[in-house]
Amino acid sequence: DADVTQTPRNRITKTGKRIMLECSQTKGHDRMYWYRQDPGLGLRLIYYSFDVKDINKGEISDGYSVSRQAQAKFSLSLESAIPNQTALYFCATSDSGHNQPQHFGDGTRLSIL
Amino acid sequence: GQNIDQPTEMTATEGAIVQINCTYQTSGFNGLFWYQQHAGEAPTFLSYNVLDGLEEKGRFSSFLSRSKGYSYLLLKELQMKDSASYLCAVREEGQNFVFGPGTRLSVLP
Numbered sequence: 001d002a003d004v005t006q007t008p009r010n011r012i013t014k015t016g017k018r019i020m021l022e023c024s025q026t027k028g029h030d031r032m033y034w035y036r037q038d039p040g041l042g043l044r045l046i047y048y049s050f051d052v053k054d055i056n057k058g059e060i061s062d063g064y065s066v067s068r069q070a071q072a073k074f075s076l077s078l079e080s081a082i083p084n085q086t087a088l089y090f091c092a093t094s095d096s097g098h099n100q101p102q103h104f105g106d107g108t109r110l111s112i113l
Numbered sequence: 114g115q116n117i118d119q120p121t122e123m124t125a126t127e128g129a130i131v132q133i134n135c136t137y138q139t140s141g142f143n144g145l146f147w148y149q150q151h152a153g154e155a156p157t158f159l160s161y162n163v164l165d166g167l168e169e170k171g172r173f174s175s176f177l178s179r180s181k182g183y184s185y186l187l188l189k190e191l192q193m194k195d196s197a198s199y200l201c202a203v204r205e206e207g208q209n210f211v212f213g214p215g216t217r218l219s220v221l222p
Binding site (some may be wrong): 031033035040041042043044045048050058090096098099101102103104105106107 | 117121143144146148153154155156157158161163200202204208209210211212213214215
């Protein structure tokens with residue numbers, strides 16, 4: 001979905017490095033989410049935000065932090081990367097209605113050596 | 114706790130019908146969503162159910178039974194391009210989405 005843009009698309013880095021993944025959206029949605037996807041485990045929620053001043057932990061927030069700088073931007077940081085954080089990361093947005101689905105970015109493939 | 118189950122893999126033949134099941138136990142319920150995800154790509158929205166019954170959308174239909182914690186996605190007239198993973202997701206009371214592990218469907222000629 002071109003309305004939700006993730007950068008970078010691919011990243012290879014070393015253990016212990018600090019990494020930031022960026023997400024921006026032009027859909028005008030208040031709600032933004034970060035997920036990671038691992039084979040056989042599906043999408044797991046890391047952090048989510050329903051507004052610029054709202055940050056909430058998801059199922060697997062340890063080792064991650066986020067920043068919601070503006071309605072359109074939601075960044076995910078790995079303070080000190082470790083190999084088991086190697087995964088496909090997706091940003092998503094949604095509107096607030098119950099029937100509103102999530103719209104996903106194209107993902108960031110992150111490899112930590 | 115929260116738990117969503119789907120079969121890991123399914124195989125079907127081009128032109129056939131396939132039913133992908135999803136069972137769930139979650140903290141509250143505000144609707145069930147189905148997404149399609151081709152390998153290495155983003156999930157894309159297929160269907161939404163919040164009331165019991167069948168929702169039809171072209172070749173795809175989705176069914177929900179809230180009392181049984183059960184849904185299925187029905188794909189008719191299968192095409193090769195339908196080979197993908199299908200993700201079941203429940204929107205909980207806190208407005209978050211909980212995803213199942215996904216079902217990888219292979220459509221054979």
